[in-house]
Amino acid sequence: MKDSRQDVIRLALMGATGSVGSSVLDVCRRFPERFQVEVLAAHSNDSALLPLVYEFRPALVALYDEKAAGRICPDLPADVHLLTGPDSLREALGQVPLDHVVFATSGTEAIPALLDALDASLDVSLANKESLVVAGQWVMPHIRHPHQLRPLDSEHSALWQCLRGESLSSITKVWLTASGGPFLDFTPEEMKRVTPADALSHPVWSMGAKVTVDSATLMNKGIEIIEAMRLFSLPLAQVDAVIQRKSLVHGFVAFVDGAVKALVSQPDMRLSAAAALAFPERLLLEESLALPDPWLWNLSFEKLDGSRFPCFRLAREAALGGGGAPIVLVGADEVAVAAFLNGLITFTAIGDVVEATLSSLGGETPSTLEDALDLLDRSRQYARSFVCGSRAERRYLL
Ligand SMILES: NC(=O)C1=CN([C@@H]2O[C@H](COP(=O)(O)OP(=O)(O)OC[C@H]3O[C@@H](n4cnc5c(N)ncnc54)[C@H](OP(=O)(O)O)[C@@H]3O)[C@@H](O)[C@H]2O)C=CC1
Ligand SMILES: CC(=O)[C@@H](O)[C@H](O)COP(=O)(O)O
Ligand SMILES: [Mn+2]
Incomplete structure (x- = not known):
């Protein structure tokens, strides 16, 4: 401090x-x-x-x-x-x-x-994000003072900023926004043919390769739902996601009295970084980061159709199942995304690798952080052997 x-x-x-x-x-x-x-x-x-x-x-x-x-x-x-x-x-x-x-x-x-x-x-x-999804249960009790842990992930930063001066007990629901990634309007057939270059072309954000592919599968939004559950001690029923293609609204919080607070800003990670680093002050980074007048925002929201994105469904199931399932999800997804980026499996096979690994190991419940990290390693190993086996059988090849 x-x-x-x-x-x-x-x-x-x-x-x-x-x-x-x-x-x-x-x-x-x-x-x-x-x-x-x-x-x-x-x-x-x-x-x-x-x-x-x-x-x-x-x-x-x-x-x-x-x-x-x-x-x-x-x-x-x-x-x-x-x-x-x-x-x-x-x-x-x-x-x-x-x-x-x-x-x-x-x-x-x-x-x-x-x-x-x-x-x-x-x-x-x-x-x-991965550290909270894997180890949130062991990380959160180490927080020593209010606002010691400040989220930088843009949606969680938005929720954290909306919650300033509020009590967690007055939340009815929090919403994370999702850009929808590059394939939001693709048919299942089109999705089967996408290349790593297609998946790395995010419509809004410029980010590292892993999180960019996760945005394309919507695994990122699933992981972020679990991240929000950990950060704000909320059950899955109180955390949801909605499509906002422009990523101008980052998240909103609905309160018991019916009020809803949203955070609207340019999609620029320097804003989340400045909010966290300078808290409780706000910094003027540059004039161009100010939003135009509101009538130019043209905000629109769409229902997120989770059935079209297996990784989003798997992440929600892991969140609901609890125990070690979110840990297995993270380990398997890491391996599957790397395999996709290296040309070893198709884009749609990412979900298959994660689903198979969850079916095998997702029922375990680690009781210590050491057990959790061990489960994470075994999930990576399982996912790797699933990828190798699939390639030997000539399934999922690009
Ligand atoms: N990019 C974004 O806008 C957002 C990212 N996030 C999350 O933030 C995290 C970082 O994302 P992003 O910046 O995109 O990722 P990048 O791949 O762009 O960068 C990762 C960084 O972590 C370093 N790194 C990796 N492993 C280690 C290690 N063991 N010890 C020290 N440094 C390490 C890398 O070093 P090196 O370059 O040497 O490999 C690099 O500096 C991810 O968890 C992501 O999900 C969350 C919200 C938004
Ligand atoms: C910038 C940031 O926070 C990313 O995690 C972002 O959320 C990715 O965009 P998607 O909404 O497409 O997942
Ligand atoms: Mn995010």
């Missing part, structure tokens, strides 16, 4: 070279008097990380991959400390004085560091 006597918020940014990472850094770039980036962490992209080191001059750099760390080491400024390996995110938190940690990593490797950051009472901005 920021010491009120300090002017500058000392930040660690996990996932600095990614899409969300670059939005966060743009906020820091515009407000150098408010944010000092003390830690920059990435997985293996040393060539993208190096210029950021020279621009932001952190005290510490962490690269998960040891070969990438070996490559960057000779080029680092002498006063920048380098950490590497699977524990480097956790070690980084212990080595530099910090106020705020941003988790903009993909995957689930950062869960232990997320727990450490919460235990250390640091403010945390969380873009990563």
Whole structure:
């Protein structure tokens, strides 16, 4: 938590070279008097990380991959400390004085560091969805003070902003908006033929490959429903999604008295990042981010037809089933999306891989975080062998 006597918020940014990472850094770039980036962490992209080191001059750099760390080491400024390996995110938190940690990593490797950051009472901005879906039950009890955990995912940021000053008990329902992805109007036959390049062409957002494909299958919206259940302690019956093709409305909250609050803004992750980093203040990032006059918004909403998107249905079933099912969903989807992007399976086979893995492992209920992470690994293994078996039988080939 920021010491009120300090002017500058000392930040660690996990996932600095990614899409969300670059939005966060743009906020820091515009407000150098408010944010000092003390830690920059990435997985293996040393060539993208190096210029950021020279621009932001952190005290510490962490690269998960040891070969990438070996490559960057000779080029680092002498006063920048380098950490590497699977524990480097956790070690980084212990080595530099910090106020705020941003988790903009993909995957689930950062869960232990997320727990450490919460235990250390640091403010945390969380873009990563997988960690809450897999480990929300073990993460949420580590929150030490109100607004310590700030959602960066645009829809959850919207809900969090609508809920400021409200009580969770006065919610009747929360709505997440969905762009619908690039295939919203495709027939099932057309969907069978889409390529990775088609799926990576999101109608609104520019994001990392995994979340972009998840948007196309609508798995992203399913995962986000579970993320909202974890963040706001709501049952599935109180979390829903609606199509808003322009992603101008990000989410809304319906309250017991019949009032509904919505958050409307340009689709730009710098807005979610600034809302979380500067909370409770609001920052003027740039004039062009203001919306035009309301009569130009042309807002429209459509019912989300879940039956056309098996991944959305599977995620809702996993949310309802509870136990380990959401964990299995995340592990299987990670493998299936990678297989699709590598040309090993068709787009529509992503749902088949997830469904088969859920049928095999979705009934387990882990009782500890260690068991949950073990189930996640076994789900990945099961999904990989399902992909290999399917290829041997020449099913699902592109
Ligand atoms: N992009 C978006 O607009 C949104 C994304 N999200 C969520 O935010 C997360 C990040 O998404 P996005 O930015 O699109 O993803 P990207 O693929 O663009 O970036 C991922 C980042 O995480 C880093 N990373 C991955 N694993 C590790 C690790 N073990 N240790 C340290 N760094 C790691 C990568 O490093 P390297 O480059 O070296 O591989 C990279 O910096 C995901 O969970 C996504 O679902 C949520 C809402 C919106
Ligand atoms: C920017 C963001 O928050 C993404 O998670 C976004 O939600 C993806 O768009 P879809 O609505 O297409 O899933
Ligand atoms: Mn989102």
